[in-house]
Amino acid sequence: MKFTIMINEGPYQHQSSDSALQFCRAVLAQGHEVFRVFFYHDGVNNGSSLSVPPGDDRLIQKEWSELSKENNLDLVICIAAAQRRGLMDEDEAKRQGFECSNMIEGFRISGLGQLIEGGIESDRTVVFGD
Amino acid sequence: MAMLHIVNKSPFEKVSFRSCLNHVKAGDSVLMIEDAAVGAIEGTSFSEKLKTAMGDVSVYVLGGDLTARGLSEDRMIDGIKAIDYAGFVDLTVDNETTQSWL
């Protein structure tokens, strides 16, 4: 089966991102396909490159980044939500006239249509939020 | 179509869990994850509401979320099944649709 997963909350503040990570891993382990993971609301902060948690704690953004690279996943950060919250990849930062960007590898920024498309193309859509 | 209802907030913190149970239909499943796992325990002010719903729906809890909060499976309401993430995926496959009560 094909899954689209929606994540509405940022890393550490809520358990949503951890739960979604574990769910994604289980989906893949059972031979299903993750069509898309869509990050909305504060969920966009899961794509930040600037997180430095305490050394003995998990680095959630990096876990998503590595899961994405290892499994060729499509992790999409909503552009409207990202603009509100100050998360930008290099192109978007240049477009907006900022000197720096802060998006970790393994994600891409796109529009809300990607969420709707995910729901249409997938067999199951699961939402993690608060 | 059978629906998997996912609840993630404690029934003592928010109304989401209660609201979920007000909308389940016979044959649906309910899965407690994250803080909602505390609702699985026998002898709470929420137990009767949940037990009434269990007449019509199957109820599950993510075992990891239970033990993370210092609660053990032997304290669960009779009839609730503790599962892992593999079981969570199976539930989403077995039910045609999923709704998260946030």
Add this chain to the structure above:
Amino acid sequence: MATKKFMFVNRKAPYGTVYALEALEVVLISAAFEQDVSLAFIDDGVYQITKGQDTTGIGQKNFSNTYKALGDYEIKKLYVEKESLEERGLTQDDLMDLVWEDEDDDWAEKPSIIMVNRSEMADVMAEQEVTLSF
């Protein structure tokens, strides 16, 4: 592209959190995909469509007029739960008059709000293929 039944579930009041506003943005985008879209207003979600919202005292943009535009985008199934209104001391009169224009009926204005009780809401939810919560 396939047509699926999408439901957007709104259970939170506006302005205290961003969910109501950002959920509405998803709904508007969904119109471009020509899906069978329904909205559900349950629990505090009913406050999203109350009439007479005035946000001047809180410094936020009043986005309630955007719900009035939904009809223009062919989004015309707004299910409102009666028990949620009653629990909050509200009636349908407290809600905005949301309409759509039926081009097959000489552009007659018809109500988009569909009042349902809890059991009917559960029935509508059971028909959906994709349910998004915010």
